[in-house]
Amino acid sequence: MTDLKFPAGDDEMTGALRGLYAAPAGHAYWNELESRIMSRVAEVELGWWTELDRWLKPALVAAALLVITAGVAMFRAQESDRLSAYDELFAPTPVPGAPVEASAIQRSTAEPRDNALRFIISK
Amino acid sequence: MESGRAEERSLVIAAQAGNNEAFASLVKLHQRRAYAVCRAIVLTHEDAEDAVQDGFLHAYKALGRFLPDQPFGAWLYRIMANASLDLVRRRKVRDADELPDTIALPFRDPGEADELRRRLQQALATLGERQRAVIVLHDIEGFTHGEIGGMLGIPEGTARSDLHHARAALRKLLQNIRTPDEDTRE
Numbered sequence: 001m002t003d004l005k006f007p008a009g010d011d012e013m014t015g016a017l018r019g020l021y022a023a024p025a026g027h028a029y030w031n032e033l034e035s036r037i038m039s040r041v042a043e044v045e046l047g048w049w050t051e052l053d054r055w056l057k058p059a060l061v062a063a064a065l066l067v068i069t070a071g072v073a074m075f076r077a078q079e080s081d082r083l084s085a086y087d088e089l090f091a092p093t094p095v096p097g098a099p100v101e102a103s104a105i106q107r108s109t110a111e112p113r114d115n116a117l118r119f120i121i122s123k
Numbered sequence: 124m125e126s127g128r129a130e131e132r133s134l135v136i137a138a139q140a141g142n143n144e145a146f147a148s149l150v151k152l153h154q155r156r157a158y159a160v161c162r163a164i165v166l167t168h169e170d171a172e173d174a175v176q177d178g179f180l181h182a183y184k185a186l187g188r189f190l191p192d193q194p195f196g197a198w199l200y201r202i203m204a205n206a207s208l209d210l211v212r213r214r215k216v217r218d219a220d221e222l223p224d225t226i227a228l229p230f231r232d233p234g235e236a237d238e239l240r241r242r243l244q245q246a247l248a249t250l251g252e253r254q255r256a257v258i259v260l261h262d263i264e265g266f267t268h269g270e271i272g273g274m275l276g277i278p279e280g281t282a283r284s285d286l287h288h289a290r291a292a293l294r295k296l297l298q299n300i301r302t303p304d305e306d307t308r309e
Contacts, residue, residue, distance in 0.1 A: 016239045020247075021263050023158050024168075033158075033172065034150050037179045041146065044180060057187075 128194075135191045146186075150179055153196060157203045160274060163259035164207035164252050166244075170214065171207070178206035197273050204256070204274040211252045246296035253277070254289035261286050 024030075131152065137145035154175065161174035182202050189198055247255050253275060260266040260274070261282075272282040 016243050018263055021162055021259055023155055037150050037176050038147050040180055041183050
């Protein structure tokens with residue numbers, strides 16, 4: 001493939017182009033540019049947003065852990081509520097005047113005095 | 124070369140951990156090449172300096188998102204190219220009224236030593252920043268089409284065709300300088 005070269009065989013033109021785009025020579029220039037760049041970097045570091053950016057990842061991890069912990073706690077609380085509701089549903093309800101078993105009285109903690117009275121009457 | 128890559132990788136990891144000396148070493152390693160990339164896109168040395176500083180600043184801020192196993196140079200030069208293109212856009216807005224005057228200067232006899240350079244500069248200024256960048260990065264800095272495509276965010280084939288069109292456009296623009304010389308030879 002013939003490559004359309006710019007400028008075709010013209011050393012003078014290529015030289016001019018190289019001269020136009022030549023990077024500055026000498027270590028002093030580059031050292032100075034480096035120190036200018038680093039002083040701007042140091043300025044950025046002083047900003048609060050940089051600190052915020054640095055803490056962003058740990059903060060996101062902590063927030064995720066918090067959400068997971070809260071989720072597990074809520075799930076456990078719901079599960080506990082569900083189990084106690086289930087227990088209440090299948091627990092024998094005392095009929096007024098009917099003999100009450102001692103174990104049933106022990107189960108009920110809401111009205112201990114009433115249960116004790118029923119037990120005495122049933123004897 | 125492999126040890127250089129490993130050293131660069133360790134510098135990147137240290138810089139990501141907040142070590143500014145490591146970042147300074149990365150600046151030292153890449154600033155000349157970074158300048159060349161910026162200079163290929165912007166029109167003046169001063170703008171190239173500004174773009175290099177902006178580019179390194181962007182790179183420093185984005186360093187946390189860089190994957191150390193990737194080539195740092197390619198990532199950095201893309202940032203440099205973007206910083207330069209941003210600068211060119213800002214300049215275009217600011218200098219919208221001045222630019223046509225600098226391009227449409229009358230033709231002068233290219234007898235003076237600086238005349239060729241001056242005309243070359245004018246011709247390059249008429250090219251789009253992407254075409255200018257492609258021609259300088261390829262013909263002067265020696266980057267490959269693939270590398271240039273990566274920097275400018277264009278496919279390799281587009282970089283290749285941009286180069287072809289840029290050369291053709293530049294040759295046409297400079298024809299009026301070259302013709303008098305050719306006439307005297309004949």
